[in-house]
Amino acid sequence: MKRLLAVIKVKGIQFIITTSFTLVTVLVMLFVGVMLYGKFAQTAEQNAYLHTQQILEQVKYNLESYMNGMTQIFELVDDKIRRSKGLTADELNEQLETIVETRKDIVSIAVFTRYGTLLATTPSKVLRKNTRLTEQSWFQKAIEDPTNLSFSLPHIQNLFKGEYTWVVSMSREILLHGPDGEIPAVLLVDVNFKEIDELCQRVGLGKKGYVYIIDLVGNIVYHPQQQLIYAGLKNENRSLPLKHSYGSYVEETQDESRLITIKTIDQLGWKIIGVSYMDEIVTTKKEISRFIFWLLIFVIVIVLFVLYYLSAKISRPIKLLERSMEKVEQGDFSESEPIRGSHEVEQLSLRFHLMVAKVRELMHQIIREQEAKRKSELEVLQAQINPHFLYNTLNSVVRMVGNGKNEDVITTITSLSKLFRISLSRGKNIITVREELEHVRHYLIIQKMRYKQKFEYEIVVENEDEVLNCLTLKLLLQPIVENAIYHGIEHLADPGMIRIFAALIDGKVLLQVSDNGLGMSPDVLAQVKAGFYRSEEGSGVGIQNVQERIRLTFGEQYGLEIASEQEEGTVVRVWIPRQVAEERDRL
Numbered sequence: 001m002k003r004l005l006a007v008i009k010v011k012g013i014q015f016i017i018t019t020s021f022t023l024v025t026v027l028v029m030l031f032v033g034v035m036l037y038g039k040f041a042q043t044a045e046q047n048a049y050l051h052t053q054q055i056l057e058q059v060k061y062n063l064e065s066y067m068n069g070m071t072q073i074f075e076l077v078d079d080k081i082r083r084s085k086g087l088t089a090d091e092l093n094e095q096l097e098t099i100v101e102t103r104k105d106i107v108s109i110a111v112f113t114r115y116g117t118l119l120a121t122t123p124s125k126v127l128r129k130n131t132r133l134t135e136q137s138w139f140q141k142a143i144e145d146p147t148n149l150s151f152s153l154p155h156i157q158n159l160f161k162g163e164y165t166w167v168v169s170m171s172r173e174i175l176l177h178g179p180d181g182e183i184p185a186v187l188l189v190d191v192n193f194k195e196i197d198e199l200c201q202r203v204g205l206g207k208k209g210y211v212y213i214i215d216l217v218g219n220i221v222y223h224p225q226q227q228l229i230y231a232g233l234k235n236e237n238r239s240l241p242l243k244h245s246y247g248s249y250v251e252e253t254q255d256e257s258r259l260i261t262i263k264t265i266d267q268l269g270w271k272i273i274g275v276s277y278m279d280e281i282v283t284t285k286k287e288i289s290r291f292i293f294w295l296l297i298f299v300i301v302i303v304l305f306v307l308y309y310l311s312a313k314i315s316r317p318i319k320l321l322e323r324s325m326e327k328v329e330q331g332d333f334s335e336s337e338p339i340r341g342s343h344e345v346e347q348l349s350l351r352f353h354l355m356v357a358k359v360r361e362l363m364h365q366i367i368r369e370q371e372a373k374r375k376s377e378l379e380v381l382q383a384q385i386n387p388h389f390l391y392n393t394l395n396s397v398v399r400m401v402g403n404g405k406n407e408d409v410i411t412t413i414t415s416l417s418k419l420f421r422i423s424l425s426r427g428k429n430i431i432t433v434r435e436e437l438e439h440v441r442h443y444l445i446i447q448k449m450r451y452k453q454k455f456e457y458e459i460v461v462e463n464e465d466e467v468l469n470c471l472t473l474k475l476l477l478q479p480i481v482e483n484a485i486y487h488g489i490e491h492l493a494d495p496g497m498i499r500i501f502a503a504l505i506d507g508k509v510l511l512q513v514s515d516n517g518l519g520m521s522p523d524v525l526a527q528v529k530a531g532f533y534r535s536e537e538g539s540g541v542g543i544q545n546v547q548e549r550i551r552l553t554f555g556e557q558y559g560l561e562i563a564s565e566q567e568e569g570t571v572v573r574v575w576i577p578r579q580v581a582e583e584r585d586r587l
Helices: 002-082 087-103 137-144 194-201 228-232 239-243 280-327 342-384 388-403 408-428 433-450 476-491 522-530 543-554 581-586
Strands: 108-114 118-122 165-179 181-192 210-214 218-222 247-252 257-265 268-278 430-432 455-461 471-473 496-505 508-515 559-565 569-577
Touching: 002 087, 002 165, 002 194, 002 210, 002 247, 002 257, 002 268, 002 280, 087 108, 087 118, 108 165, 137 165, 137 181, 137 408, 165 194, 181 194, 194 210, 194 218, 239 257, 257 280, 257 471, 257 496, 268 342, 280 342, 280 430, 342 455, 388 408, 388 433, 430 433, 433 455, 433 471, 433 476, 433 496, 433 508, 471 543, 476 496, 476 543, 476 569, 522 559, 543 559, 543 569
Parallel strands: 455 496
Antiparallel strands: 108 118, 108 181, 165 181, 210 218, 210 268, 247 257, 257 268, 430 471, 496 508, 508 569, 559 569
């Protein structure tokens, strides 16, 4: 007992140490994971801000480069016109057409007087009526600020007949050489807005992010959903970009949170605004947290595996001893080798195995004693013959002698002698089905003589050559027939009938006794099946004893089946294995 308590104590200490190391390791890994997540998340957010700013800076650079190129084209056209003093109008138009053909993004070049009269245009097109040319913004800016090149907002070109192209107009006042000196005029260069649109569409800020452009007063120059905005189906909050020219700012709305990044094109005054959605930035943080989580799980699993391996290596002898104890607890007392380990564990294992060996020896002794006792009880039960049966039979013989029924006397005495001979069977416990049926037939003959033709009987055997040579326990049928007579037939007003049937079914031997007697109530039938019902009459070898003898000899799958109904009769089936007479010595 002390050794067992020592094992439990050692195992408890080992569990506490392993648990403590595991807990400390997990806490340290969680602390490191939280620190790494905070650092990585902050870095990811800063990288997202920096990435957005770099993209907008690239957009700004591309737009500035494109506008500088357009400005140079404008200056080239202006220079060509200023130097056209010695050129004819056709020669000037030819040079302007060459410029237009070299740049596909130039839609048209036109020169107007300050009063809106068209002086020249390339390519040659017809001016539409009612254009209100002098009221358009690009024309007014050229007149109001003649020294600076102005850029208009994107609009549909509606000056000339033909295609209606989405353009940005560049305009400025220039001087033409005329007969009377220099004449003020307005030079207009319309640039296809498609180039600017493509520059902005190439920009990607996540899956939902986008870039749009506004001028100094908040008018939209470019927006990927510009048509929806003009149709009033979408609204873009431009208050924040109007307050700032540069930087990144978080805009909170009812539905979502957005990162607004602003860049300004100094030459034009346009502002490039990048819109990124914070949930996509948070997605990056979630990916980082997921990576760190699985990394921590992996490290913790590795640490636990190492701790478990070390703990198992140290505690393996104790666990082996514990398993040996569990086997003994479950009833397995088989021999096993002593456990190797520390000196204390080896001594404990040795003492435990000595104890198990002693217990095993005592158990075998008890089993032998119980088997011998059980066998003696069964032999006593098998040898019991009711004295009343013998007494009543002899009285019946005396009455038959007195009545001169010598033939009945001979039949009764002959059956009684054969009954005793088969009952004794030279001390054998196993007899053939032929002998068992012969025994019960003589018993029925005697009882029929006693009860003065109170009942009839018949014995039917299927496949006699096979069934009659099979082996069975003796005195199986007599207790059943005896119950049928005393409890079923004796109290009938009319003669009864007892049928005994023997056959081979599904590789088993069936011995069946049926009668048309009074039958049993459900309560009595339940008591008989449970082994609680005891009769005051009979041989003393009861139904329950028959059941126990069959199962003890042949196994739990064999035994009795009883069915009974009141006023209908009773059927008792005896199932035993099929074993022929040659197998007698094996039992």
